[in-house]
Amino acid sequence: xxxxxxxxxxxxxxxxxxxxxxxxxxxxxxxxxxxxxxxxxxxxxxxxxxxxxxxxxxxxxxxxxxxxxxxxxxxxxxxxxxxxxxxxxxxxxxxxxxxxxxxxxxxxxxxxxxxxxxxxxxxxxxxxxxxxxxxxxxxxxxxxxxxxxxxxxxxxxxxxxxxxxxxxxxxxxxxxxxxxxxxxxxxxxxxxxxxxxxxxxxxxxxxxxxxxxxxxxxxxxxxxxxxxxxxxxxxxxxxxxxx
Amino acid sequence: xxxxxxxxxxxxxxxxxxxxxxxxxxxxxxxxxxxxxxxxxxxxxxxxxxxxxxxxxxxxxxxxxxxxxxxxxxxxxxxxxxxxxxxxxxxxxxxxxxxxxxxxxxxxxxxxxxxxxxxxxxxxxxxxxxxxxxxxxxxxxxxxxxxxxxxxxxxxxxxxxxxxxxxxxxxxxxxxxxxxxxxxxxxxxxxxxxxxxxxxxxxxxxxxxxxxxxxxxxxxxxxxxxxxxxxxxxxxxxxxxxxxxxxxxxxxxxxxxxxxxxxxxxxxxxxxxxxxxxxxxxxxxxxxxxxxxxxxxxxxxxxxxxxxxxxxxxxxxxxxxxxxxxxxxxxxxxxxxxxxxxxxxxxxxxxxxxxxxxxxxxxxxxxxxxxxxxxxxxxxxxxxxxxxxxxxxxxxxxxxxxxxxxxxxxxxxxxxxxxxxxxxxxxxxxxxxxxxxxxxxxxxxxxxxxxxxxxxxxxxxxxxxxxxxxxxxxxxxxxxxxxxxxxxxxxxxxxxxxxx
Numbered sequence: 001x002x003x004x005x006x007x008x009x010x011x012x013x014x015x016x017x018x019x020x021x022x023x024x025x026x027x028x029x030x031x032x033x034x035x036x037x038x039x040x041x042x043x044x045x046x047x048x049x050x051x052x053x054x055x056x057x058x059x060x061x062x063x064x065x066x067x068x069x070x071x072x073x074x075x076x077x078x079x080x081x082x083x084x085x086x087x088x089x090x091x092x093x094x095x096x097x098x099x100x101x102x103x104x105x106x107x108x109x110x111x112x113x114x115x116x117x118x119x120x121x122x123x124x125x126x127x128x129x130x131x132x133x134x135x136x137x138x139x140x141x142x143x144x145x146x147x148x149x150x151x152x153x154x155x156x157x158x159x160x161x162x163x164x165x166x167x168x169x170x171x172x173x174x175x176x177x178x179x180x181x182x183x184x185x186x187x188x189x190x191x192x193x194x195x196x197x198x199x200x201x202x203x204x205x206x207x208x209x210x211x212x213x214x215x216x217x218x219x220x221x222x223x224x225x226x227x228x229x230x231x232x233x234x235x236x237x238x239x240x241x242x243x
Numbered sequence: 244x245x246x247x248x249x250x251x252x253x254x255x256x257x258x259x260x261x262x263x264x265x266x267x268x269x270x271x272x273x274x275x276x277x278x279x280x281x282x283x284x285x286x287x288x289x290x291x292x293x294x295x296x297x298x299x300x301x302x303x304x305x306x307x308x309x310x311x312x313x314x315x316x317x318x319x320x321x322x323x324x325x326x327x328x329x330x331x332x333x334x335x336x337x338x339x340x341x342x343x344x345x346x347x348x349x350x351x352x353x354x355x356x357x358x359x360x361x362x363x364x365x366x367x368x369x370x371x372x373x374x375x376x377x378x379x380x381x382x383x384x385x386x387x388x389x390x391x392x393x394x395x396x397x398x399x400x401x402x403x404x405x406x407x408x409x410x411x412x413x414x415x416x417x418x419x420x421x422x423x424x425x426x427x428x429x430x431x432x433x434x435x436x437x438x439x440x441x442x443x444x445x446x447x448x449x450x451x452x453x454x455x456x457x458x459x460x461x462x463x464x465x466x467x468x469x470x471x472x473x474x475x476x477x478x479x480x481x482x483x484x485x486x487x488x489x490x491x492x493x494x495x496x497x498x499x500x501x502x503x504x505x506x507x508x509x510x511x512x513x514x515x516x517x518x519x520x521x522x523x524x525x526x527x528x529x530x531x532x533x534x535x536x537x538x539x540x541x542x543x544x545x546x547x548x549x550x551x552x553x554x555x556x557x558x559x560x561x562x563x564x565x566x567x568x569x570x571x572x573x574x575x576x577x578x579x580x581x582x583x584x585x586x587x588x589x590x591x592x593x594x595x596x597x598x599x600x601x602x603x604x605x606x607x608x609x610x611x612x613x614x615x616x617x618x619x620x621x622x623x624x625x626x627x628x629x630x631x632x633x634x635x636x637x638x639x640x641x642x643x644x645x646x647x648x649x650x651x652x653x654x655x656x657x658x659x660x661x662x663x664x665x666x667x668x669x670x671x672x673x674x675x676x677x678x679x680x681x682x683x684x685x686x687x688x689x690x691x692x693x694x695x696x697x698x699x700x701x702x703x704x705x706x707x708x709x710x711x712x713x714x715x716x717x718x719x720x721x722x723x724x725x726x727x728x729x730x731x732x733x734x735x736x737x738x739x740x741x742x743x
Contacts, residue, residue, distance in 0.1 A: 086426035087737065089588045089610070149684040156688025159639040159734035162591035170593075181688075215438055216515045217686055227306040 012074045012081055012100075019070035024199055026064065065111035069104050072190075072206040073182060076154070076213045077103060080178055083157045084171055091164050095171035102175035103182075110183045111190065118194035134192040141188040142219045151212060151219055153181035185212075185219075246334075246357035246545045248489070251482055252368035257381055260359045261374050261388070263352040266344060267337035268387040268478060277301040279311070279521030280336045282387075286475030288329060288520055289315040295472055311519060311527075315471065317676060318444020318693075319437040320422055320509055322454075323491050324532035325518055326484055331543045332520040332528055333481060334358050339523035357545055360485035363410035363457070364553060371401035371461070375479060388478045394463030394646065403463070404722060409456040409648065409671045412553050414697065415448035416494055419559050419567035422504050423447050423695075427636055427739045428586050429566060430695040432494055432501070439513040442679065442686050445693040449490055455673035457483050459646045460722075469646040471679060489547045492538065497552040498559060500567040503536050562699060565630035565743040584743045585618035589709075591737035595639070596719065598649060599728040603719040609738045611712045618742060628742035631708055633699045635669060635717065639734025641681035641691040647674040647730055649719040653701045669696040672719065674731055691734060702738070709740065 077100070084099055085092045121130040141147050158174060161167040183190075186209050193205045212220055254260055274281030276297075287295055291312040303312070316325035334357060342353035363369050375388045376398050394403040415432060423431025425445045434447030446455070462469025467477040474480045495501050504510070510533035522528040522542070538545050559567070566584075590609030597603065616622030617629070635653065649672040656663055672694055683689035703709050717736055 082426060086586060087588060087591070087735070089591060148686075152684060152686045153688040155686070155690070156683075157639075157690050159593055159595065162593040162735075162737075166593060217438065217440075218515075224306060224309065227304075 010078060011096075012078055016071050016075045019067045019074075020199075020203075022067045023064075023071055023202070026067075061112060061115060062108060065108040065115065066104060068111060068190075068202070069107040072193075072202060072209070073103070073107055073179075073186075074100065075206075076182065076209060077178060079155070079214075080157070080174065084160065084167075084174070087160045088167055089162065089164075091167060095160075095167050098168055099171040099175035099178075102172045103179045106176050106179035107183065110179075110187065114187070114191050114194055118191065121195060130195055131192075134188075134195040138188045138192050139222050142221050143223060147185060147219050150181050150184035151217070154178065154185055154213060155217070156181070244544060245539060246355065247548055248357045248485055248545055249359050249548045251359035251361045251372065252365070254359060257374060259352055260356065261372075262380070263341050263349070263356050264337065264358070264478065265374070265380055265386060265388045266349070267340040267356075269384070270340035270343055271336065272387055275301055277303055279525055280340070280523065283476070284312075284521075285333055285336065286473065286480075287312045289313075289475040289480075290470070290472035292472045310516075311521070313441055313472075314518065314520070316440055317450065317471075318434065318442060318446050319440035320431070320434040320447065320504065321437065321440065321513065321518075321532065322434050322447060322450045323488070324509075324535035327488050327491075327535045327538070327543070328518055328528075328530040329520055330358065330481065330484055330488060331545070332522050334545070335523040335542065336521075358485045359482055360489050360547065361457075361479065361482040362486050362489070362549075363405060363453070366407070369402075369405035369410065371397050371403060371479065373401070376401055390467060390477050392466040392473070393461055393468065393477065393479075394466055397461075403460045405457065405460050406650075406671075406722065408650065408665070408668055409460070409673075409722075410453055412453065412490060412493070414670065415452055415490070416497060416552070416554055417557070417559060417563065418448045418494075418697075419498075419500060419563045421447075421502065422509075424584075424586075424741075425693075426586065427588065427634070427737065428584060428695075428741045429632060429634060429697065433491075433503075436504075436508065437513075439516040442676075444680070444687065444690070445695070449487060449494070451673065451694050452670060453490065454483075454487050455675035456648055456671050458675040459648050459673050463646040464644060466646070469675060471676060488538075489550060492547060492550045493552065496550050497554065497556070500559065500564070502567075503532075509533075560699075562630050562632060565628075566632065566741075583618060584741055585614055585622075587612055587614045587740045587742075589633075589738045589740055590715070591735060592717075593735050595733040595735050596717075597729055598642075598647075598719050598721070598731040598733065600721060600724075600726045600730070603649075605717045605719075605733070605736050607715040607717060607736055607738060609713055609715065611710055612740050614740075614742070630743045631699070632697055632741050633702045633709060634739045634741060635696045635698045635715075636735070636737045636739055637672065637692075637694045637696075637733050638737070639691045640672075640674065640677060640694065640731060641689070641734065642674060642677045642731030643681065644674070644727060644730045645678055647677070647726060648672060648722045649674075650722065651696065652718040652720065653698050654716050655718045667701065669698050669701065670694075671722075677731060698738075 081096050081099060084095045088095050158170070161170045189205050189209060193202055208220060249260055268282060271280065271282035271285070276283045278284060288311060291308065316322050338353050338356050341349050341356055377386055378389050380386045397403050418429070418432040420429065420431045421433040423429060423433070423435040423445060425435040430445055430451065431447050432449055434450060435445045437444065458468050458474065461477065461479055467473040468480055511531050517529050518531060519527050519529045589612060590607050592605050592607045596605035617626040651669050651672050652664065652667045653669050655667040674692065677692050679685060680687070680691050681689050702715065715738060
């Protein structure tokens with residue numbers, strides 16, 4: 001147990017915990033958007049885009065996107081950050097910070113359009129339909145080879161420069177690359193998160209993404225779950241076919 | 244009943260252990276791919292891809308493929324236990340196949356048959372035996388032990404260029420800890436802690452050295468053994484892995500400080516996907532590492548003819564003792580704040596080096612250690628490390644060519660003296676699996692292979708703890724004269740100091 005507690009003391013986990021606290025407290029914070037929150041789904045906001053923008057100024061959207069990235073995505077980078085820390089001759093902390101900065105920047109740049117997309121869905125589609133579309137999108141994406149490839153790339157650990165300047169440059173590039181592959185692997189899940197709204201959905205999706213990244217290493221696929229549940233591990237193939 | 248696995252090299256020509264192995268395989272080869280007791284299914288458990296299919300093969304349902312095929316564990320602390328379970332099920336299947344022949348001789352043979360192991364301790368033993376190079380059995384039937392998909396030239400003398408320093412057990416048997424690190428520290432005897440890991444990665448000493456070397460030497464550039472998906476189609480594969488499994492027993496037996504991991508994650512894992520193979524009754528046989536630690540326990544039921552210590556009881560070097568698995572692990576608050584080990588990168592060469600046909604050199608400057616205290620809180624309170632080792636890390640090794648190996652030297656003088664070269668030899672760099680590990684679309688993003696060598700004695704001056712800056716020259720010398728240019732690339736070379 002103490003080793004598990006020790007793992008929680010790592011800075012990305014602590015940063016994520018703070019971000020979760022920030023998101024949980026967001027309704028009480030002036031100007032914070034209702035990202036993943038219930039207000040987005042209110043009929044009043046959905047019927048009036050100007051009101052929606054007034055409730056969600058760009059700065060607040062950016063802040064929320066940063067919190068969302070820190071809460072859900074930064075813990076997934078424990079391995080990448082450890083890779084940097086364990087290979088730096090000097091300036092390991094700075095290299096990790098640069099990695100986190102470029103990673104977060106790319107993610108924010110991706111989350112903003114996803115947020116707008118979620119808003120448009122709010123405006124145009126009934127709740128049940130947009131959730132169904134989001135869910136189907138995620139289920140289909142999980143089955144795609146491109147998803148598996150992207151998840152594999154999330155485990156890439158490139159060689160890092162030996163000199164301080166090269167290390168810092170490589171950390172920046174590494175962070176951006178990891179954000180790109182991480183976004184490709186989990187973009188639809190993040191869109192679904194925005195469509196559902198609420199911290200429980202965020203938490204559930206974060207846990208599933210964490211399982212994929214740290215335990216399974218392979219996408220969670222509905223087809224596999226169904227096949228195993230309904231057909232059992234052996235399916236129908238005849239184990240004595242040629243005996 | 245305990246079956247005795249014997250030394251292949253000391254068996255007479257066409258000893259029953261060899262002859263009945265061939266006949267058992269012949270029975271298995273008659274079975275369809277979708278029969279889990281078939282020869283091809285057994286090979287597919289190790290690795291399976293589109294290249295394994297032949298016209299007319301039955302369809303393997305995707306879920307069955309995911310659950311049972313391409314399961315081999317590499318670059319992982321599950322490498323040894325998974326292969327032990329795999330080998331045991333295979334052995335029982337061969338035994339049942341022999342019994343199924345139905346003659347009194349076959350029935351009697353099946354009562355005692357066990358896999359022989361291919362020990363490499365003596366030069367003559369490193370040749371592929373004649374029984375594996377002969378197209379026919381003594382009775383004139385086709386010989387299933389003979390496959391042509393091996394390193395070119397093996398047919399005539401059985402010589403595939405297995406060198407003494409490629410199969411030397413000296414270094415790996417002195418590795419004190421089973422569990423390795425994937426962060427630059429020692430690679431351990433058994434490999435780094437992972438979950439289910441069907442891909443090359445940071446391998447333990449036994450896997451990275453003896454295991455990978457023989458795969459590459461026997462398979463060459465285009466043979467079965469140097470390819471994950473086809474390795475099990477060479478009957479020598481099973482005998483080689485039998486020897487690898489034996490060396491695990493040798494390591495455990497030679498020093499009471501050598502122990503298997505005693506943590507739930509190793510004993511009962513992996514979390515996501517349990518190990519399951521089919522047994523001789525065509526039933527799934529799930530197993531975990533905890534069930535693999537005692538070869539005498541059912542259903543393993545085997546022991547080795549010889550697990551004596553080839554090092555004659557040579558003690559673990561003093562600088563390594565505190566790294567042993569049996570070293571007292573901190574508990575409670577000490578585990579939270581008192582790290583057992585710490586690493587420090589002393590120097591790195593990040594452009595790395597391209598490996599080609601000639602001698603390839605990379606230079607590396609290193610700084611004096613700064614972390615002079617013990618790991619964790621006790622170091623802050625002034626305690627000194629109990630142990631130190633200096634590790635040469637070769638990381639992000641990529642390439643497309645199979646079957647390559649390079650002798651790696653540190654600070655090798657150009658005097659041309661083989662004895663000098665021996666003193667500066669740090670290990671064989673074996674590129675088994677490099678083509679798979681280099682695929683960007685693979686499960687690990689094309690990280691390539693990683694190898695760690697203990698170079699403590701070559702870097703420290705007069706056996707004392709390293710205190711000064713310096714430099715290293717790392718030479719890579721190809722095993723084969725026909726090694727192509729740009730055969731592989733080592734992305735990063737670093738010198739790491741690990742203390743405990």
